[in-house]
Amino acid sequence: MLGWGFPPNVTGGLDVHVGELFEGLERRGVDVELVLPEEYAPDRENVVGVPTGEGDIITRIGRLSETFAERAADHEIIHTHDWFGYGPGLRAKRNNDVTWVASFHSLSSDRNVDPPQREVETERRIVENADYLISVSELLAGNLHEQYGGESEVIYNGFSSCETTDRDVRAELGIDGEMIFFVGRHTHQKGIEHLMYAMTKILDRDVTLVLGGKGHLSPQLKLFAELLGIEDRVRFPGFIPEAELGDYYAAADVFVSPSLAEPFGITITEALSVGTPVVATECGVAEVLPENALVEVEPDSDSIAWGIRQALAMDGAPEYDPFTWDDCVDGNLAVYERVMAERESGGDETGEDARQATDAEGAVEE
Numbered sequence: 001m002l003g004w005g006f007p008p009n010v011t012g013g014l015d016v017h018v019g020e021l022f023e024g025l026e027r028r029g030v031d032v033e034l035v036l037p038e039e040y041a042p043d044r045e046n047v048v049g050v051p052t053g054e055g056d057i058i059t060r061i062g063r064l065s066e067t068f069a070e071r072a073a074d075h076e077i078i079h080t081h082d083w084f085g086y087g088p089g090l091r092a093k094r095n096n097d098v099t100w101v102a103s104f105h106s107l108s109s110d111r112n113v114d115p116p117q118r119e120v121e122t123e124r125r126i127v128e129n130a131d132y133l134i135s136v137s138e139l140l141a142g143n144l145h146e147q148y149g150g151e152s153e154v155i156y157n158g159f160s161s162c163e164t165t166d167r168d169v170r171a172e173l174g175i176d177g178e179m180i181f182f183v184g185r186h187t188h189q190k191g192i193e194h195l196m197y198a199m200t201k202i203l204d205r206d207v208t209l210v211l212g213g214k215g216h217l218s219p220q221l222k223l224f225a226e227l228l229g230i231e232d233r234v235r236f237p238g239f240i241p242e243a244e245l246g247d248y249y250a251a252a253d254v255f256v257s258p259s260l261a262e263p264f265g266i267t268i269t270e271a272l273s274v275g276t277p278v279v280a281t282e283c284g285v286a287e288v289l290p291e292n293a294l295v296e297v298e299p300d301s302d303s304i305a306w307g308i309r310q311a312l313a314m315d316g317a318p319e320y321d322p323f324t325w326d327d328c329v330d331g332n333l334a335v336y337e338r339v340m341a342e343r344e345s346g347g348d349e350t351g352e353d354a355r356q357a358t359d360a361e362g363a364v365e366e
Helices: 013-027 057-072 083-095 117-129 138-148 169-173 192-199 218-228 242-251 266-273 284-288 301-312 325-345 351-365
Strands: 034-037 047-050 077-081 099-104 132-135 178-183 207-212 234-238 254-257 278-280
Touching: 013 077, 013 266, 013 325, 034 057, 047 057, 057 083, 077 083, 077 325, 083 099, 083 117, 099 117, 099 325, 117 138, 132 138, 132 325, 138 284, 169 242, 178 192, 178 242, 192 207, 192 218, 192 301, 207 242, 218 234, 242 266, 254 266, 254 301, 266 278, 266 284, 278 301
Parallel strands: 034 047, 077 099, 099 132, 178 207, 178 254, 207 234, 254 278
Antiparallel strands: none
């Protein structure tokens, strides 16, 4: 399997998924090996850290490809995640008798208002070349089919929970009134600007917005708070370590997920796990929650402001049965078992035919 980060060194929900899936497969006795960039790789058995050095993301991914393809020779199945798995996955399939499973956690169109053409083309090539496709929600599976014609199986992420302590986050942040919380990458995809503008519409309440996380938009968001005249109502604690997240969620009166696109939404499950009401735009996790579990809103400031008022009137989060990481592991294992059954029956295109079929695509990537 190919990943990018591994808990606690994570950059997003994909890394959490990879960590949980890897450990779950090990517990089931599956012979699994995980290839990661060396800087994110834990020092443990069956994790291979690859020095990726300096350079842009494409260059660093290229340095993963050789090692991934070499390690694939000892396995029957390779499993990559999102667009960065294209080069390593294709090279491994071209050079070895393996079946390629590719999971999608989001699409470039989810992450970008104007998706980079290279990422779009890479996603298309994964759909065309991988043997099995997995999506983390029906929402994502529909978009994958609409944009690329790909047919994928839906296996939801497990719900993540958070531990809490007696830490007084409100006191540390100087908050006396109500606390609205967001955590995530500071990118356009997350819709943070709409949330900040929504704050201007609920200033009749003593509310403070806490924007956890960081990203390329962080400086602009701080400037935006000043332009809106709400700088005294917004806190920027920066990156929040995983071990501290539970205390932030628990301190909040409401957690808001204002994303323009949220194929699943692991932060939503984390907030719910400590009993904090959630306001959310369209998200994949809603597919495995009861109807009243979230205050559902549109990605605009009026709707978000309405949702916050609704959530502030709630007495904690509704009860629900979580979809577990064991459920997620079961789903992936079922795919692997089908793959092995097809390989044993000769139904999978492998060996020399597969190498020839992918050779032209590999030349493009090289």
